[in-house]
Amino acid sequence: GVSRSVTSKTGTGTSTRPGMITGGRKRPATSAAGSAVSNAATSWQPSVLTDTKNKISRLKNIDTKLANLILNEVMVDGTAVTWDDIAGLTFAKQALKEIVILPALRPELFTGLRAPAKGVLLFGPPGTGKTMLAKAVSQESKATFFSISASSLTSKFVGESEKLVRTLFAIARELQPSVIFIDEIDSILTERSENEHEASRRLKTEFLLQFDGAGSNSDDRVLVMGATNRPQELDEAARRRFVKRIYIPLPEPETRRGLLTKLLSEQDYQISASEMQRLVQQTEGYSGSDLTALAKDAALGPLRSLGETLLDTPVDQVRPIQYRDFVQALQTIRPSVSPQSLQAFEEWNREYGAGI
Numbered sequence: 001g002v003s004r005s006v007t008s009k010t011g012t013g014t015s016t017r018p019g020m021i022t023g024g025r026k027r028p029a030t031s032a033a034g035s036a037v038s039n040a041a042t043s044w045q046p047s048v049l050t051d052t053k054n055k056i057s058r059l060k061n062i063d064t065k066l067a068n069l070i071l072n073e074v075m076v077d078g079t080a081v082t083w084d085d086i087a088g089l090t091f092a093k094q095a096l097k098e099i100v101i102l103p104a105l106r107p108e109l110f111t112g113l114r115a116p117a118k119g120v121l122l123f124g125p126p127g128t129g130k131t132m133l134a135k136a137v138s139q140e141s142k143a144t145f146f147s148i149s150a151s152s153l154t155s156k157f158v159g160e161s162e163k164l165v166r167t168l169f170a171i172a173r174e175l176q177p178s179v180i181f182i183d184e185i186d187s188i189l190t191e192r193s194e195n196e197h198e199a200s201r202r203l204k205t206e207f208l209l210q211f212d213g214a215g216s217n218s219d220d221r222v223l224v225m226g227a228t229n230r231p232q233e234l235d236e237a238a239r240r241r242f243v244k245r246i247y248i249p250l251p252e253p254e255t256r257r258g259l260l261t262k263l264l265s266e267q268d269y270q271i272s273a274s275e276m277q278r279l280v281q282q283t284e285g286y287s288g289s290d291l292t293a294l295a296k297d298a299a300l301g302p303l304r305s306l307g308e309t310l311l312d313t314p315v316d317q318v319r320p321i322q323y324r325d326f327v328q329a330l331q332t333i334r335p336s337v338s339p340q341s342l343q344a345f346e347e348w349n350r351e352y353g354a355g356i
């Protein structure tokens with residue numbers, strides 16, 4: 001695909017990079033593991049942008065202002081997340097390859113009865129890699145990637161959200177194959193209630209209409225990937241559209257070990273196998289993003305212990321990260337997911353999940 005620049009308009013991409021603490025070691029521009037939460041597009045190659053704009057300008061009945069907004073805020077350039085950046089989740093990766101990647105790479109094999117699913121739901125606790133998976137999917141299937149959170153649809157684009165959804169799908173169809181990733185999908189597809197606002201009802205209707213392919217043909221390669229921490233809130237109409245529903249659980253012990261080791265590999269560290277084993281046990285219940293926060297905090301330990309001398313200690317004299325730094329960090333960085341909510345996910349998975 002498109003080569004990616006490290007600079008992000010919002011800056012969120014750089015601030016979350018684990019390698020930032022020393023400011024010394026530069027990470028390759030293609031590694032985006034730390035920036036997966038960003039919605040904003042990174043810098044585009046001018047030629048790609050012109051090409052995209054030309055394509056979009058051929059679309060009829062399109063609001064230019066909204067189209068530009070989508071280009072700048074929703075369409076994500078060079079989403080450089082690969083399967084290997086994602087720790088664990090072997091089953092989810094396997095399922096996504098079968099459901100999404102193969103049909104994208106060999107569309108001629110997947111027609112008629114074999115037509116690929118148009119909707120995939122990733123559900124589970126927050127911070128477990130759902131956004132990363134969606135990015136990897138779009139990267140591996142060479143698709144244009146659009147990413148938006150449903151809450152920003154309803155808050156940031158008040159009054160325009162229906163039109164935005166319509167424009168988004170039109171652009172995605174024009175630039176297909178496309179993946180539209182919608183985080184917090186539950187907030188637009190909740191069970192209809194008595195006191196539902198007229199505006200959110202209209203948004204939901206428009207979304208379902210577009211999802212079902214209004215004004216498109218059945219060969220369109222637009223995949224909607226929804227993510228939610230609250231699958232219980234989805235109603236039957238929503239469940240039906242997300243034919244594949246994949247549970248993304250908290251990391252297993254081996255995954256925690258892999259993730260911690262990978263995070264640490266960017267710095268000097270001195271942690272024995274038995275200490276690592278203890279750490280793996282002590283982080284039971286931690287999500288991928290909790291573990292990332294923990295490792296970042298522990299990585300600051302050696303700097304904290306420099307105290308006043310921080311300002312004039314040469315980089316090569318900073319001590320390696322040790323187990324005791326993690327012991328400290330474990331005090332402040334606590335797991336963000338409650339055991340009760342885990343139980344609810346597992347129940348929902350038994351009832352509606354894809355059985356993996």
Ligand code: ADP
Pocket residue numbers: 033034035036037085086087088089125126127128129130131132133227259287288289290292
């Ligand atoms: P979700 O979409 O499930 O809420 P994200 O995919 O946005 O979570 O993950 C948030 C951050 O947590 C990522 O940017 C990454 O740093 C870390 N993370 C979470 N899960 C994993 C994982 N399985 N492998 C590697 N990093 C992870």
